[in-house]
Amino acid sequence: MDFLKQYIPNVFDNWHGDYGFEGAISQTLYMTIISAIIAGVIGLAVGLILVITEDGAIAENKTIYNITDKIVNVLRSIPFIILLALIGPLTKIIVGTTIGPQGALVPLVIGTFPFYARQVQNALVQVDKGVIEAAQSMGESNFGIVCSVYLKEGLPDLIRASTLTIISLVNLTAMAGAVGAGGLGSLALDIGYKRFQNDVTIVATLMVLLFVFVVQFIGDYITKKVSH
Template identity: 45%
Template structure:
């Protein structure tokens, strides 16, 4: 088998990085949107929430717990028919967005729920006493007060998505995981495999450092 140097694989590595950024970026945006909505519903319908609903809270909690309990590799396989139905194929970066989003939403929904729970209940009661509606409390009190926690959780979610994308690459989703398997592992090319690992580490460190910086800057302003 032809064994290329890591320098010869930089073009493929760049394309793999772009695929990873694409699938992680899109799935991250979808995860944040859906996760915030689901987390708000979980918090609001809790026994001590602004609109308690035991049945709704139990159903949502069960769905989220099931989603979190499934290993991502198994979820990838289980979602192949759904991915084909939605995207038209189970291969490629676009197809990977479906399992990446479904796999990360339960985690982020719990992050949102916990961040909202940390908001001082006195602020909620004060807003309620001034005639604020449930929507006003969510939009003007709960979410703004929990922004640092949400950003910290979103950072963790983005890092998790990078790991998920690498696993998805192993079964044909493209990206850095696919690059590492195809050009590194299968060709017994350790330097190329090392390049993929370094890129993933740099990407994770950049995201984590940026998220931490934003959280610290917001903490100084509060």
């Protein structure tokens, strides 16, 4: 321990408390988990709409598809740092604040669900059309086809898409820290960079990378389990 204190003294000095590493880690986990759940539900729904309403799909509807597709494209095109400022008034209405982990939830969800929706679409369009046609010939409803064919057959690819999205979300939480959202990104900038405490910046960055590696490992493990 004394050996480490020689090389990363500022990390030990800033470890405890809401504004130290303990608080930053909990804030990053809070933003990631809550945003992932909400954006996951919305993104899955939007992705399914894109899949089932496209040309030749089970519920083909060009109007709904084109509107949904354009919304996803527009939201995906807005840089996240600009999105944070752009939807500030909406964030204030929904959660009552635009700062801190709570204030980051709305932009994180809006910045994440279009990306996930497109990943869901890319995953599910690869489902074997023959299986879908077989389900239709047996009189299966569209809802039944979504549940028993699309979601079941596309599960491994959906897990891979979810893993990629959560990793992207972890990175977004770090970016949100630049505008007062808290978390490891804020710690790295406000204490590490602005106070010239390089050891804080390095350790905060390593912790973000650790989160990414853990998410990737869990995602790969689950994918292997459901693929056999």
